[in-house]
Amino acid sequence: MASTVSTEPSKDTPAPTRPGYGQLLRTRGAWTFLLPGFAARQPFAMLTLSIVLLVQHTTGSYGVAGAAAAVTGVSMAVFAPWSGRLTDRYGQRAVLVPGVLLHTASGLTLTALALGDAPLWALFAAAVPTGASVPQVGPMVRARWGVKLQGSPLMSTAAAFESVTDELTFVLGPLLATALCTGVDPAAGLVTEAALTLVGGLLFAASRRTQPAVAPAGHARVAHASALGIPGVRVLIVTFLGIGSVFGGMQVSLAAFTESIGEPGLNGVLYGTFAAGNMISGVVCGAIAWRTAPRTRLLVGYGALALAASGLWTAHSVPLLAGLGLLVGMCIAPALITGYTLVEGLVPAGARTEAFTWLTGAVALGQAAAVTVAGQLEDRFWGGAGFLVPMGGTVLAFLVLLALRSRLVTHAGGTTVARGVGHRVPVAVD
Template sequence: MESTVTSELSKNSADPSRPGYGQLLRTRGAWTFLLPGFAARQPFAMLTLSIVLLVQHTTGSYGAAGATAAVTGVAMALFAPYSGRLADRYGQRTVLLPGVLVHAVAGATLTALALAHAPLWALFAAAVPTGASVPQVGPMVRSRWAVKLQDSPLMATAAAFESVTDELTFVVGPLLATALCTTVNPAAGLITEAALTLVGGLLFAAQKSTQPPVDASGHARVQQVSALRVPGVRVLVVTFLGIGSVFGGMQVGLAAFTESIGEPGLNGVLYGIFAAGNMLSGIACGAIAWKIAPRRRLVLGYVALALTASALWTAHSVLLLAGLGLLVGMAIAPSLITGYTLVESLVPAGARTEAFTWLTGAVALGQAAAVTTAGQLEDRLWDGAGFLVPMAGTVLALVTLVTLRSRLAARQQSRTVARGVGHRVPVTVD
């Protein structure tokens, strides 16, 4: 990163010669962590939907299914920042190895209990370690990019690429989970998710040469600062909570809607369309040389997200719901990419994995609250009432973002950021 960062690299982004995806992917050693990282990212895309489909099948209640998925999401959200902090301090491999093993065992236990028609409290008990042990591979990959590209204009491209990769998992994951749960066995989605996590996580952890370095005493080579102490990060956390409400509300709402019309297999297709819109928009965002400052871009993108998400509950046909889902997906990517890119300029290097996990955890927490609320609405009101949740979540988050957007503005004075052992440079964040 340049010693003076202005407007989230907006000046660099306006440069038409900014490096693209092709040059990024030719970065030496990148594929060694990208491929296993993609497999290990599947929990975030498959876990919630797999739990909803399995528990709804065994209990007949979307409320129980949503509540179980919500416990998993809350556990993930609470433990993710702590996992990121440990990874910053002791190394990613040290955190990943026990984590993926615990997740595989906990996922298998939750599956067995659901199939055995265990009481809800038992499902909750198994859901806690299942969510808490979800490996935070996405933030870890972003931190590896930061190490490899620390002085390169490719960092902005890497931020866009990672958001596109996240969205690709949300295309593949829900389709795979729905296909497995509806055509093979209701438990197949959760079992496959645990297996992918285990294999992908172990392979990712094996790539020791690309992980951010730590010194012999186990302390990160950069100053340890709590990411949540940065005011801008707290604003982004609220913003990402609203994005999580879209993911959770869409998952439950689409599952209930397709079940009500006798076409449960369309659930994965409709969610895939939503995620595909997100992915395509993300690709475009990474290719555009932006001239709009990031704070304004975040607000404008979130306005579009709130407007499109607010229309979901009015859809009463598959085609209309598919079209609206595509638009909602296209509105999410700009907010995600801008938020993750702002972290690069708001947070010192030694706390970036933690910062990324706070945002990832916020999405998980928003998703958890959304699935349980949407599940209750589906049980108590009409089919499709779960779509009210994305509307409420995005509108509330937008109000917060607009009110507190000054915390994402340029700082008048420089701040010191570590750039390796014994080197600190002043950074001005616009």
Template sequence: MPENHPATVTDKRPGYGQLLRTRGAWTFLLPGFAARQPFAMLTLSTVLLVQHTTGSYGTAGAVSATTGVSMALFAPFTGKLADRFGQRAVLIPGVLLHTASVLALTLLALSGAPLWTLFVAAVPTGASTPQIGPMVRARWGVKLHGSPLMTTAAAFESVTDEFTFVLGPLFATALCTGVHPAAGLITEASLTLAGGLLFAAQRSTQPQPSRSTNDVHARVEHDSALRVPGVRVLIAAFLGIGAVFGGMQVSLAAFTESIGEPGLNGVLYGTFAAGNMLSGIVCGAVAWKIAPQRRLLLAYTALALTASGLWAAQSVLLLAGLGLLVGTCIAPALITGYTLVDRLVPSTARTEAFTWLTGAVALGQAAAVTVAGQLEDRLWDGAGFLVPMGGTVLALLVVAALRSRLVPPRVTKVVTRGAAHREPVAIGEM
């Protein structure tokens, strides 16, 4: 049996230990972790730097949102190119462009350049953000194709994403408030450069470029990720998750500044992200008997309910507790969404599908940062917390109305019953 197909899977629900013993996994996991860490630092570092130089959360949110929108628009294109030409061919020039763009944005902000130049620099900064998470997921697909460990891998990657959102905001806040307002972006660029190049160097684990195959059917399937109805539903759902991330970042920063304790921003956001990470660990270890589309609906119901109380919190302890609950509800939605992609999308289009979801989170985050910043500037302290509530409620309505599109397609086989009976008979589901 090939090494990519573990032969010792005997448990009903394989665990994380068995997953991490997959041969060659650590060669892309470690550099991948370093390269994806900056993703959680970029938005908040931009907000803190631009707010420092302009004095406006609304302006800072708009510049940061530009990076998010650019990333959301270009991420699927990047994923498609990676599927077609290989991850290394796309990642190396992308990492170099991203590093240069971040440094340019930092210098422009510090030099008091016209505001329009910040927006111009923010476009390539976001567009060139390396899509490490989807690329790692695609590499797991190569290593574990056909293995029960694929579900565990989806949970593990979601937990890893959440862990970056625990460390990233803490790093960004500590660097921007304790070292220099530009230290967050400079560190983000450095980590992206080093981690991205190391990840790109791991050529043996990257998926085979689809241009090298002569399978016409596979190439047609490769172009069809967005044509899958369930993917479009998941994109709308993940916009709501992005609204939580973006709204929390701006609103927590504004709240801690209003009480004269800006250093608490990283602690509060870290608490929110810690709840996300811990619930993700639990979700990945549970042998779920509930259908994934129903799990997604339940997860969004809980997320909308908890996010609806944020705007009323007036104390640090209450806000920390609510943030922890909101974070706890996000991971089940993320993990279930990524699991559904594995069931709904052909293997030749999964990297692109994953980048659509990543882009949706970024787009939702960008919109939330912009709206929350305006609300904080124009209304009362804490008004930005209305954004996570609105985003999750809208996402819940979409999932509830279109949950039937999240059901995996039915698989049929032709069974011959004799010379006179050759009609197709459905004998199972995917």
């Protein structure tokens, strides 16, 4: 049976300084997939909120808007792992091009139906392919870094950079969607999301030199069987479901709160404060060469996230909500980055694309459930009741994480991760 030997230096050897972001970004050919890849990643962050704001505008109900967005999120979560499997088997371009075209057409159809006051079942019918076809560009970019930097010490820097990029996507996407839907037109968010997907996705697919080679069918089947079969991956999926509940609950509840006080434009300001905390902590966390074990960091960071999210529903003023939102945002990034770090240590290289898509799908599913429940709470109870969703989601996920934390430790002789975002390339030994 193949085992994995760490190339990490011993504990007695001082860890070398990780190369910086600047050196990474000077890698030849990197920008040919980074720029279009960043544009093509925006659908994941823009889609849910764009649907909520558009459908709420046309129907007047956050419950209906949340339900439509939830269908999209569930479809995204269900089909994301299949996208990862197909990518490993047939290649990125073969999966990405038809997916991008389908997503663009479906998103524009959903927009037209919402503006035409179509019945809810029609919105649901359009939401399914819209969510199912969201391009899984993040895992694809990570795979391309692996091709460019195989065996290089820059691999760990690339892993940190990708985690920060994910954070920036979560930050900029909702802000852009809010600005477009409230400042331009309620449909502008979805239309822009479709355009970014089309242009960014096709340009990303056109960069063939950095695309990983297609894995042999036999190897692909082994990788696909192992990703979800790893107990630690299943624990991380639950953890990321809780993170998704924060994004979904915050998006709906902040929009409802600012509308209730007659200042809908403040939605962008409040979400921007939450996003600023997320972005700042993401950049800082990604730049630190951690010595604390990732599992410990995840437990501490996630506990802080659950505690901060538990205070949101008590905020009844803009300054207090902004302060709590900033704190929650600062707790999100370390949890996400550490979760991706653990994937690198727990999952064999050939199965990581699928593992990453399980985690992104978990965030989408948690977000979908959150917008549904938060929308119903805002419609049926007091203003701000939707903030109970981030509290419930993170507390439940933290309890699961605490109970099953032993599954996040690799077996003896397997890989370990001693430095936070410093992902190591394991060496297989037969």
